[in-house]
Amino acid sequence: MSTETRDEKLANWLLAEQTARNKLAAPGSMTLAQVCELSPQEFFDGIGEGQLPCPPFGHLLDYVPIEWSAGLFVFQGSPGAQHYNPLGIVHGGYAATLLDSCMGCAIHTRLQRGQGYTTTDLRISYIRALTDKVGPIRAEGRIVHVGRSTAIAEGRIYDVDDRLYAVGSTTCMILGSPS
Template sequence: MDKVSREEQLASWIDAEQVARSKLAAPGSMSLAQVSELSPTEFFNGIGQGQLPCPPFGHLVDFVPIEWAEGFFLFQGSPDTRHYNPLGIVHGGYAATLLDSCMGCAIHTRLQRGQGYTTTDLRISYIRALTDKVGPVRAEGRIVHLGRTTAIAEGRIYDVDDRLYAVGSTTCLIMGSPS
């Protein structure tokens, strides 16, 4: 199998983000009751296909959902100077937000209709600084454990060269009863 060049990989990532952005509806919110009426597949596919409002927070930090499956979630975005701290690098909260989002959404993909979750613990390890020169980064979350009342997921942020910027793990409390 031929190895994909960096330029081809970067073009693929940029294309995937443009396609994802083109499908998203305007930012908006749904109530917890509305979300709990949907299965995770209906919810995430509805957002990804522009049938449900895109969560406003994604626009604030400028990242979009790229791919999801049961127990897995992938976001992509490009940090820029809007995300800088006073030291001239991307604020650590940007990476923490991306990781919290991808790990929480990975957990959400495995919940049943009528269930919700909330983060009870978030652990982040920063590997290297993010800047506006990095280009697109991906935040990938995967479930480690899903129980009746808690779930654990791990996540990582990396660039097109597979350089690691941050890793994290979360514990989430599962709320509600399955429908």
């Protein structure tokens, strides 16, 4: 059981996000062939250490990779007014994108050099509205199953107080064959 206070946890989250932002390279992309030359660990470590370009979509929606390991991927960001729909809350597509990203990247962590993936099914359940008052949120993806041709992952979006905002699951088709 953690003895960390809410303020300490929030400070640690904000520090982790700023540290990640400071390391990221300028937004850019690589070809699938270039990505497939790297192991998943080399790929994500390269992005996290600023040696490879930061994916432009994360820059657009203002979220960054915080943590990754085999079968796990965590992004963090703070929803803002620029993400609002006409009803004055964050558009559901923001949460869907975060979940698609963290679950897909969790699957990517378990692939082998020479393999890629694409989302074939994405299911999202929204639990509570996101606003610019929520503060930092995390989108955490975890592997459920990786087979020869498909993989399944689950994800969740939560805040520093562990309030849940959305959950999701995905099925991804595995592309290519291991090198």
